[in-house]
Amino acid sequence: MAYYFDELIVSEIKKKNEVALRELYKAHYPMVVNLIRSNNGTEQEAKDIYQEAVIAFYEKVQEEDFVLTCKIKTYLYAVCRRLWLKRLAEKKRFHGNIEETETFLGIEEEMVTIEENEKKFARMRESLSGLGEPCRGILEDFYINDLSMEAISEKFGYTNADNAKNQKYKCLQRLKKLFFATYKEDLP
The missing domain is CATH 1.10.10 (Arc Repressor Mutant, subunit A)
Structure with a gap:
């Protein structure tokens, strides 16, 4: 079911459907807020990071040769995590590992799989x-x-x-x- 939702979202985003973009935004926002807030961030910072990630995803989907090789949730989580690590490093607030939520353990393994699939x-x-x-x-x-x-x-x-x-x-x-x-x- 989640895969079908992802394919539908990608298809509609390719058509520049704003409703699909809003649904995508709502579907995964809580995950990002949880990630950022549990790693020295505020809800406003989570909004900023998520906005950047969704824009990056939107632009990627518009590329002619784009193929979805993982769940949208995984993609957005990885992008948000990297953006947040970068932001923490810039603010000199990064002191080691970023805390992973239980649900997203293994993201590195999934990213390796994504790269192999590509x-x-x-x-x-x-x-x-x-x-x-x-x-x-x-x-x-x-x-x-x-x-x-x-x-x-x-x-x-x-x-x-x-x-x-x-x-x-x-x-x-x-x-x-x-x-x-x-x-x-x-x-x-």
């Missing part, structure tokens, strides 16, 4: 661009553009949807080979 997505994009036509077009139309096999069959001139489906399977196998060939090259 590398995999980049590799997948690279593999997909190296695939060539018609395979790239078939896979993009099916997995990204949500076209039916019947529509793909018509678009690419196959005699029926089953032939198009067989071709999609072969293209997917070629994509996997390309992906794992580059994946093995990146291993230490």
